[in-house]
Amino acid sequence: MPKSSGLREKRKIVSGKLGGTDKEIQLIFYSAYMLAMDIREKFPEYYFTDIINDYKVCLDDVLAVFLQLKTLAAYMSRRFPEDDSARNVKKLNEFCPVVKKQELILAISKSLDMDTSRVSNSLKFLSFDDVNSSDLWCHPIVDFGNGEMILLTCAISDSTMDRLIEHWLIKAREEIKEKGFSYEGLVIDVVSDAIETSSVFCDYNKPVSKTFKINGIEEEIDFLMRISGIIVVAECKSVVATDSSISYWRTKNILQDAEDQVKRKSQFVESNINYIFSTLGWNYDPEQKYTIVPLIITSNKIHSGFKYNDTYVSDEVFLKKYFNSNIVPLLSVGVDDHIAWFKLYEDESEAIKNFTLYLDTPPQFGRDKSNFEHKTTKNPYFNEDSYKIMYSRLTMKEVSIEDIVNHERFKFPLLKSDNFDQVISEMDFII
Numbered sequence: 001m002p003k004s005s006g007l008r009e010k011r012k013i014v015s016g017k018l019g020g021t022d023k024e025i026q027l028i029f030y031s032a033y034m035l036a037m038d039i040r041e042k043f044p045e046y047y048f049t050d051i052i053n054d055y056k057v058c059l060d061d062v063l064a065v066f067l068q069l070k071t072l073a074a075y076m077s078r079r080f081p082e083d084d085s086a087r088n089v090k091k092l093n094e095f096c097p098v099v100k101k102q103e104l105i106l107a108i109s110k111s112l113d114m115d116t117s118r119v120s121n122s123l124k125f126l127s128f129d130d131v132n133s134s135d136l137w138c139h140p141i142v143d144f145g146n147g148e149m150i151l152l153t154c155a156i157s158d159s160t161m162d163r164l165i166e167h168w169l170i171k172a173r174e175e176i177k178e179k180g181f182s183y184e185g186l187v188i189d190v191v192s193d194a195i196e197t198s199s200v201f202c203d204y205n206k207p208v209s210k211t212f213k214i215n216g217i218e219e220e221i222d223f224l225m226r227i228s229g230i231i232v233v234a235e236c237k238s239v240v241a242t243d244s245s246i247s248y249w250r251t252k253n254i255l256q257d258a259e260d261q262v263k264r265k266s267q268f269v270e271s272n273i274n275y276i277f278s279t280l281g282w283n284y285d286p287e288q289k290y291t292i293v294p295l296i297i298t299s300n301k302i303h304s305g306f307k308y309n310d311t312y313v314s315d316e317v318f319l320k321k322y323f324n325s326n327i328v329p330l331l332s333v334g335v336d337d338h339i340a341w342f343k344l345y346e347d348e349s350e351a352i353k354n355f356t357l358y359l360d361t362p363p364q365f366g367r368d369k370s371n372f373e374h375k376t377t378k379n380p381y382f383n384e385d386s387y388k389i390m391y392s393r394l395t396m397k398e399v400s401i402e403d404i405v406n407h408e409r410f411k412f413p414l415l416k417s418d419n420f421d422q423v424i425s426e427m428d429f430i431i
Contacts, residue, residue: 024074025071025074025075028070028071028074029067029070029071032067032070032161033067035161036063036067036161036165038317039161039162039165040063040165041186042183042186042238042299043165043169047059047169047172048060048063052125052172055121055122055124055125056117056121057118057121057122057124057125059165059168059169059172061114061118061119061121061122062122062125062126062168063165064112064114064122065108065112065114065119065122065123065126066122066126066156066164068108068111068112069108069126069140069141069151069156070156070157070159072151072156073151073153073156073157074157076097076151076153077153077157080094080095081094081095084380085380087380087381087382087383088382095153096150097150097151097153098148098149098150099148099149099150099151100147100148100149101123101143101147101148101149102147104123104149105119105120105123123141123143123149124143125139125168125171126139126140126141127139127141127142127143127149128140128141128142128143135167136152136155137155137159137160137163137164138159138163138164138167138168138171140152140155140156140159162300183236183238183299184209184222184223184236184238185209186316187207187222187223187234187236187297187316187319188206188207188208188209188223190316190319190320191206191207191223191225191316191319191320191323192206192207193320194319194320194321194322194323194324195227195323197324198323198324200326200345200347200348200351201227201323201348201351202348203227203228203348204225204226204227204228205225205226205280205282206225207223207224207225207232208223208224208225208280209221209222209223209224210224210279210280212268212272212275212276212279214272214275217268219264219265219268221233221265221269222234222235222236222297223235223236223295223297224269224276224280226282227352227355228348228352229288229289229290229291229352230290230291230293230352230355231269231273231290231291231292231293232293232295233262233265233266233269233292233293233294233295234262234294234295234296234297235258235261235262235265235295235296235297236297236298236299237254237255237258237296237297237298237299238299239251239254239298239299239300239302248302251300251302255296255298255302255303255308255313256308258296258298258308259294259296259308259309259311262294262295262296262311263294263311265294266292266294269292270292273290293312293355293356293359294311294312295311295312295313295314295359296308296311296312296313296314297313297314297315297316297319298313298314298315299315301315301317304318305318305361305362305364305365307360312356312359312360314359314362318358318359318362318364321364322344322351322355322358325344326343326344326345326346326351327341327342327343327344328341328342328344328362328363328364328412329341330342330363330366330404330405330414331401331404331405331424333423333427338417339416339417339419339420339423339424340405340414340415340416340417340420341414341415342363342410342412342413342414342415343412343413343415344358344363344412354412357411357412358412361409361410361411363410363411363412365409366404366407366409366410367396367407367409368407368408368409371396371397371399371403372394372395372396372397373394373395373397374392374393374394374395375392375393375395376390376391376392377390377391377392377393378390379391401424
């Protein structure tokens with residue numbers, strides 16, 4: 001199939017165009033961009049570069065155009081009236097921006113240095129088409145067909161990127177089931193690269209995925225790795241976006257199934273450890289007491305960093321961090337300029353000792369239920385006879401620097417730079 005340039009190639013172009021915008025808009029763009037890139041890595045490259053025949057556009061182009069719409073939606077939202085009560089259709093229209101289709105195409109084309117036909121086709125892909133497979137949250141444009149379009153700013157601004165991309169992949173008629181095999185390979189590659197480049201770890205065997213058969217029993221193990229006396233047996237689960245009660249329930253069932261599988265496979269490894277080592281060409285030390293660590297590795301980060309029942313749950317980002325570096329930054333003022341950080345380990349012996357502690361309480365998580373609260377919001381209504389609807393939303397409380405650095409969940413030592421207090425006192429805000 002024809003190919004199109006990847007989204008990564010647009011980064012410098014887009015960065016240059018955004019250079020003149022304010023910091024808030026830049027932050028919105030870059031946070032969405034980095035999240036999109038993280039999700040993109042979980043799928044084969046051709047999913048994003050092959051042309052979708054029905055639309056004559058690739059998903060890389062769609063993503064690039066959507067990110068531009070995200071910054072545009074942020075600008076438009078600033079112009080909405082402060083009074084958001086809507087008692088009639090006229091008032092509702094103030095929150096429903098209409099744009100000239102051709103003007104939008106030209107503006108995005110100039111911003112991305114992208115051919116207008118590709119922009120036009122991307123907008124067509126992102127437009128709601130009033131069929132069962134369409135979804136306003138994933139297709140947040142309504143094309144009137146008269147040269148004007150409505151941008152659903154809320155759907156664009158508050159979109160769940162995982163859900164968007166997976167929905168788009170399905171719409172593009174790609175086989176989503178292939179993602180499982182792709183994610184499994186991604187995890188193995190990421191962890192292998194991290195531990196091979198480490199100057200701390202020496203006594204290990206890289207992770208592998210293999211099917212074993214002995215005495216009529218066959219087990220397919222997604223991820224098997226040795227770190228000194230620890231044998232990590234992991235089940236990799238590629239989970240679709242969790243953005244609703246129903247999808248969370250499905251994810252819970254997937255994790256339950258993964259726990260059952262990984263416990264059974266861990267028992268298989270423990271019962272046949274000599275055979276496993278021999279098959280893989282690993283050196284078996286009869287004097288070593290090996291510890292089997294069952295692990296669920298999930299792609300969408302739900303439960304990652306916590307236990308599901310009594311089984312550790314993690315992801316490739318957490319695992320890479322542990323093997324790649326012995327520190328986890330907490331507060332930084334630059335890429336490598338940290339003013340507060342956690343020390344995970346000093347040497348290989350301590351790294352082995354702290355591995356399960358890291359899986360159980362990774363210091364990247366500095367929040368617990370005490371940091372969240374439910375806030376009740378009233379939905380706007382047309383008149384006094386309309387239904388009065390209220391809903392509750394779980395939100396994060398504001399926290400101080402003291403709350404952050406002294407959180408009880410942290411189990412690793414926290415170190416601070418000599419100028420920590422001075423730098424904090426000079427900061428306008430912290431993200």
